[in-house]
Amino acid sequence: MTDGDLPIVSPPFDAADAGGDEDDAPRVAGVALAAGTSSRFGERNKLVAPAGNDDGEPLVRAAARTLLQAGLAPVVAVVGHEADRVVDALDGLEVRTVRNDEFESGQASSVRAGVDAVAAAEPPVDAAVVALGDMPFVDPATVRSLVDAYAAGVGGALAPAHEGRRGNPVLFDRRFFEPLTDVDGDVGGRAVLLQSDDSALVAVDDPGVRRDVDEPTDL
Numbered sequence: 001m002t003d004g005d006l007p008i009v010s011p012p013f014d015a016a017d018a019g020g021d022e023d024d025a026p027r028v029a030g031v032a033l034a035a036g037t038s039s040r041f042g043e044r045n046k047l048v049a050p051a052g053n054d055d056g057e058p059l060v061r062a063a064a065r066t067l068l069q070a071g072l073a074p075v076v077a078v079v080g081h082e083a084d085r086v087v088d089a090l091d092g093l094e095v096r097t098v099r100n101d102e103f104e105s106g107q108a109s110s111v112r113a114g115v116d117a118v119a120a121a122e123p124p125v126d127a128a129v130v131a132l133g134d135m136p137f138v139d140p141a142t143v144r145s146l147v148d149a150y151a152a153g154v155g156g157a158l159a160p161a162h163e164g165r166r167g168n169p170v171l172f173d174r175r176f177f178e179p180l181t182d183v184d185g186d187v188g189g190r191a192v193l194l195q196s197d198d199s200a201l202v203a204v205d206d207p208g209v210r211r212d213v214d215e216p217t218d219l
């Protein structure tokens with residue numbers, strides 16, 4: 001399956017459409033992947049560089065704060081390269097950090113570490129939104145749209161789409177946690193998203209879902 005094969009759905013969403021009670025909202029965790037080496041950014045670690053927003057906060061802090069402002073709990077940040085600096089950049093946020101000593105093997109190892117952490121959360125979570133630490137421009141309302149679509153029964157693996165193009169972050173129902181921990185290499189959950197017959201794209205008016213930071217000029 002390719003991105004073009006995924007159905008695109010548009011908000012608003014009603015939890016009652018899935019036969020659920022709006023007061024019985026799913027518990028959705030957040031995972032921010034922040035272990036990479038920033039190799040294309042130059043000598044600096046991009047995750048602790050200013051995001052260029054009004055607050056001038058580090059990229060990784062802006063990305064994690066988006067998950068918190070969307071109401072996700074718990075929120076876990078996976079750190080690896082220059083872990084102490086990234087942890088310091090998150091200081092003061094309600095974010096738990098998990099160290100991935102295998103970060104050089106690729107993004108899949110960070111997905112595994114983050115998913116394992118939220119899978120063990122108490123009380124148990126129903127799903128998790130996996131976000132990238134170098135995407136600080138995502139609107140918290142976009143994350144809420146994914147959660148609302150999930151609560152409405154739209155699908156178990158959901159990604160945002162801006163102008164018809166798939167972006168990040170991605171929400172995964174708990175039943176996908178095990179497949180996510182089996183992914184290898186420098187890929188995240190894309191294969192799981194594209195291989196499931198319970199996947200969909202959620203239309204959003206948010207260019208931030210397509211805007212990551214690889215080089216200083218991206219800021």
